[in-house]
Every structure is written in C-alpha cells, then in structure tokens.
Amino acid sequence: MSDMTLLQLLRGMDMAVTVHGFRSSFRDWAADRTSYPREVAEAALAHTVENKVEAAYRRTDYFEKRRAMMADWAAYCRP
Template identity: 75%
Template sequence: MSDMTLLKILRDSDLEVTVHGFRSAFRDWVAERTNYPGEVAEAALAHAIPNKVEAAYRRTDFLQKRRALMREWGAYCLGGAPKRQRARGGKE
C-alpha cells in the first residue's frame, strides 16, 4: 500500500496521525513485542537494503514470515490476541 493511500485513509478518518507515525509505530511494535528479525520488519515496510552487497545476496522476500507478522499486527491493532499459524514447511 502506498504512502498516499494510507494518507487518504487517515485524512478521511479525521485522525491526528501521520503515515510516518503509523509506520514507525509498526516498526517499534515489531522490535518490542515480537521475535521477528529486523529484516522481516524492513521487508514488510518495503524498505530498500542500503548495503549493495547484502542486497545482492538476499534472495528472499520473507513472504511467509511477513504474512504471519501482518496477521499479528492486524490482531494487535484490533485489540485481539494473534492467532499463531505455522508457516508452510516448518518453523514460524
């Protein structure tokens, strides 16, 4: 979802928040409340990898881990307990 889409949703909702603040809250939540690696959080935020060597060797998009992470974030935002699901083929 683009920043402009989020901005429109926030403006239409009459909320006193910013897109950056929303993304920052997500990043803080991942770091403080979950065990997901920072790389998964950064991928969920669609941040580019600044280190060109690391970027060249990274062959994953962390799709299964991002799906689980976003399910947990959604549950957190709605005030419910997340339902943990096992990623296909192994570990969470």
C-alpha cells in the same frame, strides 16, 4: 498504498486516530513486542538493503514470515 488510503480507512472506522507515525509505530511494535527478525520488519516496510554485497545475496522477500507478522500486527491493532 498512500497515506490517504489509510486516512480514509480510519475515517470509515470512525476512529479518533491519524496515520502520522503509523509506519514508525509498526516498526517499534515489531522490535519491542515480537521476535520477528529485523530483516522481516524492514522488508514489510519496503526498505531496501543499502549494503550492496548483502543486497546481492538476499534473494528472498520473506513473504510467508511477513504474512504471519502482518496477521499479528492486525490482531494487535484491533480495538
């Protein structure tokens, strides 16, 4: 999803906000306001594991945990 996709969505909602920092805001929210593991939040942002050994053993995509986290994020973002 591009930043323009989010910008168009926000414009359609007639909100006086921008997408700048949206990913950072999500990461801060996940760390400060939830108990989701760091790995789940990083996976939601499509960040890769830099440590090659850890990456070799991590075979999950945390899909169900990410689904729950994104539902919580959506609820948090609703005006």
